[in-house]
Amino acid sequence: xxxxxxxxxxxxxxxxxxxxxxxxxxxxxxxxxxxxxxxxxxxxxxxxxxxxxxxxxxxxxxxxxxxxxxxxxxxxxxxxxxxxxxxxxxxxxxxxxxxxxxxxxxxxxxxxxxxxxxxxxxxxxxxxxxxxxxxxxxxxxxxxxxxxxxxxxxxxxxxxxxxxxxxxxxxxxxxxxxxxxxxxxxxxxxxxxxxxxxxxxxxxxxxxxxxxxxxxxxxxxxxxxxxxxxxxxxxxxxxxxxxxxxxxxxxxxxxxxxxxxxxxxxxxxxxxxxxxxxxxxxxxxxxxxxxxxxxxxxxxxxxxxxxxxxxxxxxxxxxxxxxxxxxxxxxxxxxxxxxxxxxxxxxxxxxxxxxxxxxxxxxxxxxxxxxxxxxxxxxxxxxxxxxxxxxxxxxxxxxxxxxxxxxxxxxxxxxxxxxxxxxxxxxxxxxxxxxxxxxxxxxxxxxxxxxxxxxxxxxxxxxxxxxxxxxxxxxxxxxxxxxxxxxxxxxxxxxxxxxxxxxxxxxxxxxxxxxxxxxxxxxxxxxxxxxxxxxxxxxxxxxxxxxxxxxxxxxxxxxxxxxxxxxxxxxxxxxxxxxxxxxxxxxxxxxxxxxxxxxxxxxxxxxxxxxxxxxxxxxxxxxxxxxxxxxxxxxxxxxxxxxxxxxxxxxxxxxxxxxxxxxxxxxxxxxxxxxxxxxxxxxxxxxxxxxxxxxxxxxxxxxxxxxxxxxxxxxxxxxxxxxxxxxxxxxxxxxxxxxxxxxxxxxxxxxxxxxxxxxxxxxxxxxxxxxxxxxxxxxxxxxxxxxxxxxxxxxxxxxxxxxxxxxxxxxxxxxxxxxxxxxxxxxxxxxxxxxxxxxxxxxxxxxxxxxxxxxxxxxxxxxxxxxxxxxxxxxxxxxxxxxxxxxxxxxxxxxxxxxxxxxxxxxxxxxxxxxxxxxxxxxxxxxxxxxxxxxxxxxxxxxxxxxxxxxxx
Numbered sequence: 001x002x003x004x005x006x007x008x009x010x011x012x013x014x015x016x017x018x019x020x021x022x023x024x025x026x027x028x029x030x031x032x033x034x035x036x037x038x039x040x041x042x043x044x045x046x047x048x049x050x051x052x053x054x055x056x057x058x059x060x061x062x063x064x065x066x067x068x069x070x071x072x073x074x075x076x077x078x079x080x081x082x083x084x085x086x087x088x089x090x091x092x093x094x095x096x097x098x099x100x101x102x103x104x105x106x107x108x109x110x111x112x113x114x115x116x117x118x119x120x121x122x123x124x125x126x127x128x129x130x131x132x133x134x135x136x137x138x139x140x141x142x143x144x145x146x147x148x149x150x151x152x153x154x155x156x157x158x159x160x161x162x163x164x165x166x167x168x169x170x171x172x173x174x175x176x177x178x179x180x181x182x183x184x185x186x187x188x189x190x191x192x193x194x195x196x197x198x199x200x201x202x203x204x205x206x207x208x209x210x211x212x213x214x215x216x217x218x219x220x221x222x223x224x225x226x227x228x229x230x231x232x233x234x235x236x237x238x239x240x241x242x243x244x245x246x247x248x249x250x251x252x253x254x255x256x257x258x259x260x261x262x263x264x265x266x267x268x269x270x271x272x273x274x275x276x277x278x279x280x281x282x283x284x285x286x287x288x289x290x291x292x293x294x295x296x297x298x299x300x301x302x303x304x305x306x307x308x309x310x311x312x313x314x315x316x317x318x319x320x321x322x323x324x325x326x327x328x329x330x331x332x333x334x335x336x337x338x339x340x341x342x343x344x345x346x347x348x349x350x351x352x353x354x355x356x357x358x359x360x361x362x363x364x365x366x367x368x369x370x371x372x373x374x375x376x377x378x379x380x381x382x383x384x385x386x387x388x389x390x391x392x393x394x395x396x397x398x399x400x401x402x403x404x405x406x407x408x409x410x411x412x413x414x415x416x417x418x419x420x421x422x423x424x425x426x427x428x429x430x431x432x433x434x435x436x437x438x439x440x441x442x443x444x445x446x447x448x449x450x451x452x453x454x455x456x457x458x459x460x461x462x463x464x465x466x467x468x469x470x471x472x473x474x475x476x477x478x479x480x481x482x483x484x485x486x487x488x489x490x491x492x493x494x495x496x497x498x499x500x501x502x503x504x505x506x507x508x509x510x511x512x513x514x515x516x517x518x519x520x521x522x523x524x525x526x527x528x529x530x531x532x533x534x535x536x537x538x539x540x541x542x543x544x545x546x547x548x549x550x551x552x553x554x555x556x557x558x559x560x561x562x563x564x565x566x567x568x569x570x571x572x573x574x575x576x577x578x579x580x581x582x583x584x585x586x587x588x589x590x591x592x593x594x595x596x597x598x599x600x601x602x603x604x605x606x607x608x609x610x611x612x613x614x615x616x617x618x619x620x621x622x623x624x625x626x627x628x629x630x631x632x633x634x635x636x637x638x639x640x641x642x643x644x645x646x647x648x649x650x651x652x653x654x655x656x657x658x659x660x661x662x663x664x665x666x667x668x669x670x671x672x673x674x675x676x677x678x679x680x681x682x683x684x685x686x687x688x689x690x691x692x693x694x695x696x697x698x699x700x701x702x703x704x705x706x707x708x709x710x711x712x713x714x715x716x717x718x719x720x721x722x723x724x725x726x727x728x729x730x731x732x733x734x735x736x737x738x739x740x741x742x743x744x745x746x747x748x749x750x751x752x753x754x755x756x757x758x759x760x761x762x763x764x765x766x767x768x769x770x771x772x773x774x775x776x777x778x779x780x781x782x783x784x785x786x787x788x789x790x791x792x793x794x795x796x797x798x799x800x801x802x803x804x805x806x807x808x809x810x811x812x813x814x815x816x817x818x819x820x821x822x823x824x825x826x827x828x829x830x831x832x833x834x835x836x837x838x839x840x841x842x843x844x845x846x847x848x849x850x851x852x853x854x855x856x857x858x859x860x861x862x863x864x865x866x867x868x869x870x871x872x873x874x875x876x877x878x879x880x881x882x883x884x885x886x887x888x889x890x891x892x893x894x895x896x897x898x899x900x901x902x903x904x905x906x907x908x909x910x911x912x913x914x915x916x917x918x919x920x921x922x923x924x925x926x927x928x929x930x931x932x933x934x935x936x937x938x939x940x941x942x943x944x945x946x947x948x949x950x951x952x953x
Contacts, residue, residue: 011047014068014090021060024051024096030604033592034579035075035091039554041401041451042083042486043533043591046073046091053097055271059174061090062269065516066176073518074265076116076144078584079556081402082485083531084151084264087518092269094146096577101125102272109277110169115146115270120560122275131277134161137481138386141560146270151483152240152262156385159308159439160316160347163237163481165244165261167276173260173268176512179214180271181256215256217510222248225503232500238408238440238480242492242522243267243504264483265518267511281314281347285354286378287361290338290368294322294434295422297340299415300365301438304344307364311357313348318439319385324395325433329384331866333377336368342438343385383565385435387557387623395433400446401534402553403487404464407471408480411441417474418443424470428463442480446553451534452546461529468494489525539596541638546594548631551624552587558618559584563883563909566865568617568857571885575904580608583618583628590631600638609635611901613857613889614762616799620861629762630807636764645763648685652891653763656723656755664695664727687899691936693728693928700726700733701749715746717831718783718790722797723755724928729944732793736828736946742953743841750790754779756800762890766808773805777814777821784824789834791826793946795927796890799858801825827859828945829867836874844952847876852917854910854934854942856927857885868945872924875952880917884909886925888933906937914938924948 015027027048036045047070052058065072073087076094085091094116101122102112106129113122119140122133137143137155147153149171154163161167172182222229222245233239234246240262246252247259260268289304291297297320308315323339326332335341342365346357355373362369372378384391409417418434425432425447436444447463450456468478468491478488478495493501508515508523520526538546558570559582572581579585589608592598598605614629640649651658671677671692681688700721717740725733733749740747754776760769780801783790792798802822809815835841851872855865865881872879887893887905894902914923914934925931925942934942943951 011070014064014070015048017064017067018048018050018061018090021064023057023060024053025049026051028604029598029602030580030589030607033589033598033604034585035078035093036086036592037533037554037588038075038078038080038083038085039402039556040081040083040086040485040487041403041533042086042531044086044088044531046087047089049091049093051093051096055172055174055180058092058269058271059178059180061092062174062176062516063178065090066178066514069514071516071519072269074115074146074150074269076147076150077118077139077142077556077559078554078579079139079143080147080151080485081405081482081554082479082487084483084485084518084521085147087520095144099144104129104277106131110274111277112272112274113145114272115149116144119143119145119148126277127280129277130280132280133275134167134278135164139556140386142556145273145275149261149270149273150263150265152244152481154238154240154437154440154442154481156319156382156437157316157345158237158437158481159318160314161278163240165247165258168257168261169274169276171257171260171270171274172272173270175214175268176514176516181215181268214511218248218256218507219254221503221506221510222254225499228497228499228503232496235475236410236441236477238437238442239477240481241478241484241488242496242500243507245503245507262483264485264521266508266522267517269517282349283351283354284316284345284347284378285358286372286381287344287346287358288336288370288372288381289342289344289362289365290336291340291342292338294320294340295415295418297342298418298438300342300367301411301414301441303365304342304361305411305439307361308346310364311346311360313346313353313357315344315361315439316347317343317345318437319343320435320438320443321385322433322435325391325435326384328391328395332384333372333380334370336370338368343381391623396431396448398431398448398450399547399550400432400448401451402446403449403460403528404445404447404467405487406436406442406444406480406482407467407476407478408440408442409471409474409476411439413474414438414441414443417470417476420470421445421467424463424466428459428466430459430463437480440480441476451532452537457529457532457535464491464528465494471495484525485521486526486531487528489520489522490528492522492525533591536595536597538594540593541600542590542594542635545590545631545634548627549587549590549594551626552584552591552622553624554584555623556582556584557621557623558582562621566855566860566881566883567621568615568861568883568885569621570617571613571615571857571887571889571905571908572611572901574884574908575901576611581611583622583626586612586628586631587626590635593635600635605635605639611898613885613887613892613905615857615885615889616803616861617857617885619803630804633761633764633766637766640764646685647683648891648895649763649765651684652686652894653759653765655759655891656727659695659723659727660753662695664697664699668694685896686894687896689899690894691932693932695727696730698730700730701751701753714786714788715748716740716788717745717747718788719747719749720754720780720790720792720825721749722792722794724794724797726753729794729928729931732944732946735944735950736791736793739946739950739953742950743835745835745841750780750783752779756797756805758796758800758804759891761800761804761808769804770808770812773808773818774812774814776801777805777809777818780821781817784821789826789831790824791828791831793828793926793944795827795856795859795863796929798825798827799862803862827863827867829871832949833867833870836871843871843874844949845876846872846952849875849877849952850918850921851877851879851924851948852913852921853879853881853924854886854927854930855881856925856930857889859926871945880913882909882913886910886927886930886933888929890929893929893933902933903937906933910934911938914940922948
C-alpha cells in the first residue's frame with residue numbers, strides 16, 4: 001500500500017458520504033495522483049475528487065467536509081503555480097460541469113459565469129458583441145474564471161484592463177458554514193434552503209448565522225483597524241499578497257466581492273461571478289524595444305509609461321522578454337538588436353492611430369525598435385511570451401522550477417531590483433531567466449533550485465527568505481498575480497507587520513473558524529519547503545525516468561485546444577476531456593511511479609497511458625519538452641519484461657516482420673474472406689469495425705527500375721523504402737520515382753531492407769527495437785556517408801530514424817552513426833525545396849485546386865511541416881492545413897478498446913474538414929495511418945505529396 005494508491009482510512013466515511021449524497025466523485029489511486037499537484041512544486045494527494053454538477057453539490061461537499069472535519073480545496077484548470085489548488089481533503093474540480101456562461105448583457109457590459117468556465121471560452125462569447133474580459137493570463141486558453149478570481153490574476157494587459165478584482169461586479173459565494181452570500185452581501189438559496197438541504201441530503205448542516213451578523217463581524221474588524229489597512233494594504237497595483245482588505249474600507253464602498261478576489265479559496269467558494277466586460281479595441285500595434293539586458297529594459301519602463309500618457313490611444317501592455325526564451329523558439333519573428341526586450345502594446349480605433357502611437361513610444365524610449373501591426377506576427381510574438389514559463393524552465397543547465405515565481409515591486413524601482421535580484425542569485429549559486437509584466441513591476445523567474453537534493457532544499461529556503469526580504473525592502477509584494485499559496489504564505493510576515501498578519505488571521509477566523517477552506521494557505525500556512533514534489537528520491541524500475549517525468553511543470557498547455565495553429569498535443573484529451581488523458585495527467589502519474597509512490601503495475605498507470613497515441617505531439621508542443629511517447633515505450637518495456645504481452649504487441653507491434661514474410665497476393669486473397677478477416681482481427685487484437693490494409697502487389701524495392709547509372713555510379717537521390725511504403729503503399733514510391741524522372745533527377749531505391757522498428761518502439765519492445773535499428777543504421781549509413789541525399793516517404797518511419805534511433809542507440813557502437821543518419825535523412829518536401837532553390841525543379845501549377853492537408857502527427861511534431869507548406873503555397877493551391885491527429889496513429893486506432901477514441905479524435909478536425917471540403921478537393925495525407933483513417937471513416941482516398949505533385953506535372 002502506498003500514499004498515492006490508498007486513501008487514508010479516516011477518509012472512508014467522508015468518501016462514502018459524498019457518494020451517498022449523489023455527488024460525482026473519484027477516490028481512485030489514479031485520481032489522487034492526477035490531482036496531487038497543480039503547476040507548482042508541491043504534491044499533496046487529496047482524499048477524494050468531486051465534480052459538482054451544480055451549486056447544491058458544492059454545498060453538499062462543504063457540509064460533508066464539516067461533518068467529517070475535513071477540508072475543501074477548489075480547483076479550476078490546475079495551473080496555479082504556488083500550490084493554491086491542491087489540498088489533503090476534498091478537491092472540487094469545477095471544470096467538468098460548472099463551466100457555463102449563464103448570461104451576457106452587452107448593454108450593461110457584464111457576463112455572469114460559473115467558476116469553471118475557461119477564460120478563452122468567455123472571450124468567444126463576448127467577441128461577437130465587440131467586448132472582452134480584460135485580464136488575460138498567459139494560460140488564458142485553459143485557466144478558469146474561478147481560478148482567476150481565487151488568485152486575482154492579472155495577465156499581460158493589466159496596464160489597460162486592470163486585475164481580476166478590478167473587473168468583478170459581484171459574486172455568489174458559499175461560506176464555510178453553508179451560507180450563500182450573493183451580490184454585495186445578499187443572502188441566496190440556490191435550489192434548497194439550509195434546512196431543506198439537511199432533510200434532502202441526509203446529513204447534518206451547521207446552523208447558519210445571519211449574513212448581516214457574519215459580515216458585520218468582518219466590518220467591525222476593518223473599522224477597528226482603518227489606519228493599519230490604509231497604510232499597509234493596496235499600496236500599488238500588483239500588491240496581491242495576503243487579503244486585499246483595502247476593498248473593505250468605507251471610502252471603497254466596503255466592497256465585499258472584490259475583497260474576496262485573491263483570497264485563494266480560503267474565505268469562501270465561488271458559485272457564480274458577474275464580471276465586467278470592456279470594448280475590444282479593433283486595432284493593436286506592438287512596439288518591440290531592444291536592450292542590452294533585462295535590467296536595462298526595466299530601467300526604460302518609466303519612460304514607456306510616461307509615453308503611454310501622451311499617445312493617442314491606450315497603452316495596454318508592457319512585457320519583458322529575455323533572449324534565452326526567444327532563442328528556444330524556431331522561426332521566431334524578428335526582434336530588434338538586444339538581449340532583452342519590451343513588448344509594448346497600444347490599442348486604438350484605426351491602424352494609423354496605433355501605428356503612430358507605437359512609433360511614438362519607441363521614439364520616446366530611444367532604444368532599437370520595430371513596430372509590428374500584422375495580426376499573425378503579433379500572435380506569434382505573444383505565443384513566445386505566453387509559453388515563457390515552460391520555455392524558461394528549459395533554458396538553464398539545470399531544470400528550473402517555480403517557487404520564487406512572481407514577486408512585484410513598484411515599476412519605478414524595477415531595474416535596481418533586478419540587479420540586486422541577480423546578485424542574490426549569484427550569491428546562492430542559482431540562475432534564472434527573468435521575464436514578465438514589467439509595466440506593472442511584476443517579474444516571473446523560474447530558478448534552477450536542486451529540490452531533489454537535501455543541500456539543494458537548504459539553499460532553496462535560504463534564498464527564498466533572502467529574496468522575500470529583498471522584495472520587502474523595495475516596498476514590493478511576495479506575489480504580483482498568482483497568489484501566495486504554499487509557496488509564499490509563510491513569508492507574509494516579511495512584508496506585513498505583525499498587526500497586519502494578525503488582522504488577516506482574525507478575518508479568516510470570522511469567516512472560516514474551523515479552517516475548512518484550503519488549509520495551509522495564507523493564514524496558519526504550511527512551510528514553503530514542505531511537501532515538495534521533487535523531494536522524493538528516484539525509486540523503482542523506472543528511476544532513470546525521474547528527470548524526464550518531472551519535466552512537466554503543470555502549465556497545462558496540453559489541456560488547451562492547440563490545433564488551431566497546427567498543433568497536435570494532446571489528441572486523446574481533446575476527445576475525452578479527462579485529465580488522465582492529458583500530457584500533464586500522465587506526467588503526474590509517472591512522477592509517482594518514478595518515486596515509488598505508485599507501483600509500476602498499478603492499474604492507474606495502465607489507465608493513464610492506455611489512450612496515449614504516441615503521436616509525439618507533446619515533444620513539440622509542450623513548452624517544457626515532455627515526450628510522453630518515449631516515456632510510454634519505456635514504461636511498457638518495464639511492465640512486460642519477461643511477461644506475456646497483449647496480442648496486438650505480437651501482431652501489430654511486429655507488423656513489418658510479418659509483412660516481409662507474407663506473399664502479397666496470397667495475403668490479399670485470404671483477407672477478402674470475411675471469416676478469415678474476422679479471425680485475423682481477433683487473433684491480432686484488432687477491432688472488428690476496422691478495415692485491413694491491402695498489400696501492394698509488388699514491393700517498392702522490387703518494382704523500382706534503376707535509373708541510368710552516372711559515371712560515379714550513384715544517383716542524384718536515394719529513396720529509402722521503409723517497411724510501410726515498401727509493402728503497403730509502394731504506389732507513393734512509384735509516384736516519387738516518376739516525379740523525379742520527369743524532372744531529370746536520377747533516383748534509385750535503396751535495395752536493402754532497413755526497418756525503423758517504429759512498431760516495436762511504440763509497443764515497448766525496446767530490446768528488439770535496438771537490434772533492428774542497429775542493423776538499419778549499418779545499412780543506411782554508407783548511403784548517407786556518400787553525400788547523396790536520402791529521402792524517406794513515410795513520415796512516421798522517417799521520424800523514428802530522426803528521434804528514436806539516436807535515443808535508443810546512445811552509448812552503443814552504432815550510436816554516433818545513428819546521429820549522422822538522423823541528421824542527413826530528408827523529407828520529400830525538404831529535398832524538393834532544395835532543388836527549387838537551386839533552380840533545378842519547378843512546383844507544378846495547382847492554381848484553383850483546394851487542398852486539405854492532414855500532416856501526420858510525427859511529420860508535424862518531429863520532422864517539421866514548413867517545407868511542405870512552402871511548396872503547396874508556391875503551387876498556387878488553396879491550402880487548408882489541419883491541426884491535431886487523425887486518430888489512427890499506427891497500431892493505436894486499430895487496437896481493440898481504442899475505436900471510439902480514435903473516431904472521436906478524427907471528429908475533432910479531420911472529418912469535419914473533409915465533409916466541408918468541396919467535391920473536387922484534394923485530401924493530402926502523407927502518413928499511411930492518416931490515409932487508412934480517411935478510407936475507413938470517410939471513404940476518401942488521401943494522396944501522398946508525391947502523388948499530388950506527380951499527377952499535376
